[in-house]
Amino acid sequence: MTEHSLWRFSRALHRAINERRFEDIEALIDDEVDWAIYGPIDMFPFLGARRGREAVIEVIRQIAENVRVHRFDRESIMLGEESASSMLRYSLTAMDSNKPISLRIAHFAQFKAGRLFSIRVLVDTFDLVEQALGRPIHLPKMASLA
Amino acid sequence: MVEPLNRQRVLNFLDAFYSRDVEAALACCSDDVDFLANAPIDIMPHMGHRRGKAAVREMWSVVYARYSSLRYEVAATVAEADKVAVHIRAFFRKRDNDRTVQFDIAAFYTLRGGRIAEIREIMDTFDLVQQVLERDVAAELAETGKI
Numbered sequence: 001m002t003e004h005s006l007w008r009f010s011r012a013l014h015r016a017i018n019e020r021r022f023e024d025i026e027a028l029i030d031d032e033v034d035w036a037i038y039g040p041i042d043m044f045p046f047l048g049a050r051r052g053r054e055a056v057i058e059v060i061r062q063i064a065e066n067v068r069v070h071r072f073d074r075e076s077i078m079l080g081e082e083s084a085s086s087m088l089r090y091s092l093t094a095m096d097s098n099k100p101i102s103l104r105i106a107h108f109a110q111f112k113a114g115r116l117f118s119i120r121v122l123v124d125t126f127d128l129v130e131q132a133l134g135r136p137i138h139l140p141k142m143a144s145l146a
Numbered sequence: 147m148v149e150p151l152n153r154q155r156v157l158n159f160l161d162a163f164y165s166r167d168v169e170a171a172l173a174c175c176s177d178d179v180d181f182l183a184n185a186p187i188d189i190m191p192h193m194g195h196r197r198g199k200a201a202v203r204e205m206w207s208v209v210y211a212r213y214s215s216l217r218y219e220v221a222a223t224v225a226e227a228d229k230v231a232v233h234i235r236a237f238f239r240k241r242d243n244d245r246t247v248q249f250d251i252a253a254f255y256t257l258r259g260g261r262i263a264e265i266r267e268i269m270d271t272f273d274l275v276q277q278v279l280e281r282d283v284a285a286e287l288a289e290t291g292k293i
Binding site: 104 | 221226231
Protein backbone atom coordinates (compact mmCIF):
# COMPACT_ATOMS: atom_id res chain seq x y z
CA MET A 1 0.00 0.00 0.00
CA THR A 2 1.49 3.32 -1.09
CA GLU A 3 1.99 5.98 1.56
CA HIS A 4 -0.44 8.89 1.23
CA SER A 5 1.12 12.08 -0.14
CA LEU A 6 0.08 13.96 3.01
CA TRP A 7 2.54 12.06 5.19
CA ARG A 8 5.53 12.79 2.95
CA PHE A 9 4.50 16.42 2.68
CA SER A 10 3.95 16.77 6.44
CA ARG A 11 7.39 15.32 7.28
CA ALA A 12 9.10 17.52 4.73
CA LEU A 13 7.25 20.64 5.92
CA HIS A 14 8.28 20.11 9.52
CA ARG A 15 11.89 19.45 8.46
CA ALA A 16 11.80 22.69 6.49
CA ILE A 17 10.42 24.70 9.40
CA ASN A 18 12.53 23.24 12.20
CA GLU A 19 15.76 22.31 10.40
CA ARG A 20 15.61 24.73 7.47
CA ARG A 21 16.03 21.83 5.07
CA PHE A 22 14.06 22.84 2.00
CA GLU A 23 15.30 20.34 -0.59
CA ASP A 24 12.73 17.65 0.31
CA ILE A 25 9.74 19.95 0.33
CA GLU A 26 10.66 21.54 -2.99
CA ALA A 27 10.25 18.19 -4.67
CA LEU A 28 6.80 17.73 -3.16
CA ILE A 29 5.26 20.99 -4.38
CA ASP A 30 3.66 21.38 -7.80
CA ASP A 31 4.96 24.18 -10.05
CA GLU A 32 1.50 25.80 -10.06
CA VAL A 33 0.63 25.25 -6.40
CA ASP A 34 -2.19 27.36 -4.99
CA TRP A 35 -1.51 28.10 -1.30
CA ALA A 36 -3.47 30.13 1.26
CA ILE A 37 -3.30 30.50 5.04
CA TYR A 38 -6.23 32.66 6.15
CA GLY A 39 -5.32 35.34 8.67
CA PRO A 40 -4.27 38.95 9.30
CA ILE A 41 -1.36 39.45 6.89
CA ASP A 42 -0.56 42.92 8.26
CA MET A 43 0.33 41.30 11.58
CA PHE A 44 1.75 38.06 10.22
CA PRO A 45 3.17 38.62 6.71
CA PHE A 46 3.73 34.90 6.18
CA LEU A 47 -0.04 34.35 6.15
CA GLY A 48 -2.13 34.96 3.05
CA ALA A 49 -2.13 33.59 -0.49
CA ARG A 50 0.82 32.47 -2.62
CA ARG A 51 0.92 31.01 -6.12
CA GLY A 52 3.67 28.85 -7.58
CA ARG A 53 6.42 26.76 -6.04
CA GLU A 54 8.95 29.57 -5.70
CA ALA A 55 6.55 31.81 -3.75
CA VAL A 56 5.51 28.93 -1.51
CA ILE A 57 9.09 27.92 -0.70
CA GLU A 58 9.78 31.55 0.15
CA VAL A 59 6.82 31.73 2.51
CA ILE A 60 7.87 28.46 4.18
CA ARG A 61 11.29 30.11 4.72
CA GLN A 62 9.51 33.06 6.34
CA ILE A 63 7.51 30.73 8.59
CA ALA A 64 10.78 28.96 9.56
CA GLU A 65 12.27 32.33 10.49
CA ASN A 66 9.33 33.11 12.76
CA VAL A 67 8.36 29.88 14.53
CA ARG A 68 9.60 26.52 15.68
CA VAL A 69 7.29 23.52 15.94
CA HIS A 70 7.54 21.75 19.27
CA ARG A 71 4.66 19.39 18.92
CA PHE A 72 1.53 18.81 16.91
CA ASP A 73 -1.42 16.53 17.53
CA ARG A 74 -3.89 15.57 14.83
CA GLU A 75 -7.32 15.74 16.41
CA SER A 76 -9.03 14.56 13.25
CA ILE A 77 -7.82 13.40 9.85
CA MET A 78 -9.47 12.35 6.63
CA LEU A 79 -7.61 11.01 3.63
CA GLY A 80 -9.11 10.94 0.16
CA GLU A 81 -7.47 9.54 -2.98
CA GLU A 82 -5.53 12.73 -3.74
CA SER A 83 -6.88 14.94 -1.00
CA ALA A 84 -6.57 15.24 2.74
CA SER A 85 -7.97 17.27 5.59
CA SER A 86 -6.81 17.49 9.19
CA MET A 87 -7.63 19.40 12.31
CA LEU A 88 -4.52 19.89 14.42
CA ARG A 89 -3.25 21.51 17.56
CA TYR A 90 0.25 22.94 17.30
CA SER A 91 2.64 23.95 20.05
CA LEU A 92 5.01 26.55 18.62
CA THR A 93 7.64 28.96 19.84
CA ALA A 94 7.76 32.47 18.37
CA MET A 95 11.40 33.04 17.42
CA ASP A 96 11.47 36.78 18.13
CA SER A 97 9.99 36.67 21.64
CA ASN A 98 10.62 33.05 22.60
CA LYS A 99 6.94 32.92 23.61
CA PRO A 100 5.08 29.62 23.44
CA ILE A 101 2.05 29.66 21.15
CA SER A 102 -0.69 27.04 21.05
CA LEU A 103 -2.56 27.04 17.79
CA ARG A 104 -5.61 25.25 16.39
CA ILE A 105 -5.57 24.86 12.64
CA ALA A 106 -7.36 22.96 9.90
CA HIS A 107 -6.25 22.29 6.37
CA PHE A 108 -7.67 21.06 3.09
CA ALA A 109 -4.98 19.80 0.74
CA GLN A 110 -5.06 18.46 -2.81
CA PHE A 111 -2.24 16.53 -4.43
CA LYS A 112 -1.45 15.83 -8.06
CA ALA A 113 1.03 13.08 -8.94
CA GLY A 114 2.18 13.07 -5.31
CA ARG A 115 2.84 16.81 -5.20
CA LEU A 116 0.93 19.47 -3.30
CA PHE A 117 -1.35 21.22 -5.79
CA SER A 118 -3.61 23.24 -3.51
CA ILE A 119 -3.87 23.92 0.20
CA ARG A 120 -6.19 26.04 2.31
CA VAL A 121 -5.31 26.49 5.97
CA LEU A 122 -7.73 27.96 8.51
CA VAL A 123 -6.44 29.15 11.86
CA ASP A 124 -8.21 30.26 15.01
CA THR A 125 -6.62 33.67 14.47
CA PHE A 126 -8.25 35.67 17.28
CA ASP A 127 -6.63 33.31 19.76
CA LEU A 128 -3.35 33.58 17.80
CA VAL A 129 -3.37 37.39 17.93
CA GLU A 130 -4.12 37.43 21.66
CA GLN A 131 -1.25 35.05 22.30
CA ALA A 132 1.11 37.14 20.15
CA LEU A 133 0.02 40.28 22.05
CA GLY A 134 0.36 38.50 25.36
CA ARG A 135 -3.00 39.78 26.59
CA PRO A 136 -6.71 39.64 25.78
CA ILE A 137 -8.20 42.01 23.19
CA HIS A 138 -11.02 43.95 24.83
CA LEU A 139 -13.95 44.49 22.49
CA PRO A 140 -17.65 45.20 23.05
CA LYS A 141 -19.88 42.25 23.67
CA MET A 142 -22.13 41.29 20.79
CA ALA A 143 -25.08 41.26 23.15
CA SER A 144 -24.81 45.04 23.41
CA LEU A 145 -24.65 45.40 19.63
CA ALA A 146 -27.53 43.17 18.67
CA MET B 147 -18.11 2.55 0.56
CA VAL B 148 -19.89 4.59 3.22
CA GLU B 149 -18.09 7.83 2.33
CA PRO B 150 -20.40 9.05 -0.48
CA LEU B 151 -23.44 8.42 1.72
CA ASN B 152 -21.95 10.27 4.69
CA ARG B 153 -20.84 13.14 2.47
CA GLN B 154 -24.42 13.44 1.17
CA ARG B 155 -25.80 13.33 4.72
CA VAL B 156 -23.58 16.25 5.67
CA LEU B 157 -24.55 18.19 2.54
CA ASN B 158 -28.23 17.55 3.38
CA PHE B 159 -27.56 18.93 6.85
CA LEU B 160 -25.89 22.05 5.43
CA ASP B 161 -28.80 22.62 3.04
CA ALA B 162 -31.24 22.46 5.96
CA PHE B 163 -29.16 24.69 8.24
CA TYR B 164 -28.51 27.38 5.62
CA SER B 165 -32.17 27.39 4.55
CA ARG B 166 -32.96 28.20 8.20
CA ASP B 167 -34.86 24.97 8.79
CA VAL B 168 -33.61 24.28 12.29
CA GLU B 169 -35.73 21.18 12.83
CA ALA B 170 -34.59 19.60 9.56
CA ALA B 171 -30.99 20.38 10.49
CA LEU B 172 -31.43 18.89 13.96
CA ALA B 173 -33.05 15.79 12.42
CA CYS B 174 -29.67 15.13 10.77
CA CYS B 175 -27.99 15.11 14.22
CA SER B 176 -27.89 12.61 17.07
CA ASP B 177 -29.70 13.50 20.31
CA ASP B 178 -26.38 14.09 22.07
CA VAL B 179 -24.79 16.06 19.23
CA ASP B 180 -21.66 17.84 20.43
CA PHE B 181 -20.80 21.19 18.79
CA LEU B 182 -17.59 23.17 19.27
CA ALA B 183 -16.55 26.30 17.40
CA ASN B 184 -13.54 28.01 18.90
CA ALA B 185 -14.27 31.72 18.94
CA PRO B 186 -14.27 34.63 21.40
CA ILE B 187 -17.65 33.83 22.96
CA ASP B 188 -17.82 37.14 24.85
CA ILE B 189 -18.14 38.76 21.40
CA MET B 190 -19.98 35.92 19.67
CA PRO B 191 -22.02 34.12 22.32
CA HIS B 192 -23.77 32.05 19.65
CA MET B 193 -20.59 30.02 19.15
CA GLY B 194 -18.47 28.03 21.60
CA HIS B 195 -19.44 24.63 22.96
CA ARG B 196 -22.94 23.11 23.05
CA ARG B 197 -24.09 19.59 23.79
CA GLY B 198 -27.48 18.06 22.96
CA LYS B 199 -30.21 19.08 20.54
CA ALA B 200 -31.87 21.60 22.86
CA ALA B 201 -28.66 23.57 23.41
CA VAL B 202 -27.76 23.44 19.72
CA ARG B 203 -31.30 24.53 18.72
CA GLU B 204 -31.03 27.51 21.05
CA MET B 205 -27.63 28.49 19.61
CA TRP B 206 -28.78 28.23 15.99
CA SER B 207 -31.92 30.21 16.82
CA VAL B 208 -29.67 33.07 17.92
CA VAL B 209 -27.85 32.87 14.58
CA TYR B 210 -31.18 33.03 12.69
CA ALA B 211 -32.30 35.96 14.84
CA ARG B 212 -29.16 37.98 14.12
CA TYR B 213 -28.81 37.21 10.42
CA SER B 214 -31.69 37.62 7.98
CA SER B 215 -30.29 35.33 5.30
CA LEU B 216 -27.62 32.67 5.13
CA ARG B 217 -25.90 31.26 2.08
CA TYR B 218 -23.02 28.87 1.61
CA GLU B 219 -20.73 27.37 -0.97
CA VAL B 220 -18.75 24.17 -0.59
CA ALA B 221 -15.11 24.72 -1.56
CA ALA B 222 -13.91 21.19 -0.73
CA THR B 223 -14.96 17.98 0.96
CA VAL B 224 -12.95 15.03 2.20
CA ALA B 225 -14.64 11.95 3.63
CA GLU B 226 -13.21 8.87 5.26
CA ALA B 227 -15.23 6.21 7.10
CA ASP B 228 -17.50 7.98 9.62
CA LYS B 229 -15.85 11.41 9.23
CA VAL B 230 -16.49 14.19 6.73
CA ALA B 231 -14.58 17.47 6.46
CA VAL B 232 -16.08 20.39 4.55
CA HIS B 233 -14.48 23.69 3.60
CA ILE B 234 -17.47 26.04 3.66
CA ARG B 235 -17.61 29.59 2.35
CA ALA B 236 -20.42 31.20 4.37
CA PHE B 237 -22.33 34.43 3.73
CA PHE B 238 -24.46 35.78 6.60
CA ARG B 239 -26.52 38.93 6.05
CA LYS B 240 -26.92 41.03 9.20
CA ARG B 241 -30.52 41.71 10.11
CA ASP B 242 -29.82 45.19 11.51
CA ASN B 243 -28.03 46.77 8.52
CA ASP B 244 -28.10 44.21 5.65
CA ARG B 245 -24.32 44.03 5.50
CA THR B 246 -22.94 40.61 4.64
CA VAL B 247 -20.36 38.83 6.74
CA GLN B 248 -18.35 36.45 4.56
CA PHE B 249 -16.08 33.87 6.15
CA ASP B 250 -14.63 30.43 5.57
CA ILE B 251 -15.23 27.52 7.92
CA ALA B 252 -13.32 24.28 8.25
CA ALA B 253 -16.07 21.99 9.54
CA PHE B 254 -15.38 18.45 10.72
CA TYR B 255 -18.32 16.10 11.18
CA THR B 256 -18.33 12.71 12.88
CA LEU B 257 -21.34 10.54 12.10
CA ARG B 258 -22.84 7.77 14.20
CA GLY B 259 -25.72 5.62 12.98
CA GLY B 260 -26.17 7.89 9.97
CA ARG B 261 -26.51 11.04 12.06
CA ILE B 262 -24.06 13.80 12.90
CA ALA B 263 -22.79 13.23 16.44
CA GLU B 264 -19.95 15.74 16.56
CA ILE B 265 -19.26 19.07 14.84
CA ARG B 266 -15.94 20.88 15.16
CA GLU B 267 -15.36 24.18 13.38
CA ILE B 268 -12.22 26.26 12.85
CA MET B 269 -12.31 29.66 11.18
CA ASP B 270 -10.33 32.85 10.76
CA THR B 271 -11.86 34.28 13.92
CA PHE B 272 -9.92 37.56 13.89
CA ASP B 273 -11.33 38.48 10.49
CA LEU B 274 -14.79 37.32 11.56
CA VAL B 275 -14.71 39.54 14.66
CA GLN B 276 -13.67 42.52 12.53
CA GLN B 277 -16.56 41.92 10.14
CA VAL B 278 -19.09 41.38 12.91
CA LEU B 279 -18.01 44.54 14.75
CA GLU B 280 -17.33 46.44 11.49
CA ARG B 281 -14.05 47.64 12.94
CA ASP B 282 -10.49 47.40 11.70
CA VAL B 283 -9.19 45.92 14.91
CA ALA B 284 -5.74 45.28 13.41
CA ALA B 285 -5.39 48.98 12.57
CA GLU B 286 -6.63 49.97 16.04
CA LEU B 287 -4.05 47.71 17.67
CA ALA B 288 -1.33 49.13 15.39
CA GLU B 289 -2.34 52.72 16.20
CA THR B 290 -2.16 52.10 19.90
CA GLY B 291 1.24 50.51 19.46
CA LYS B 292 0.03 47.26 20.87
CA ILE B 293 1.40 45.11 18.07
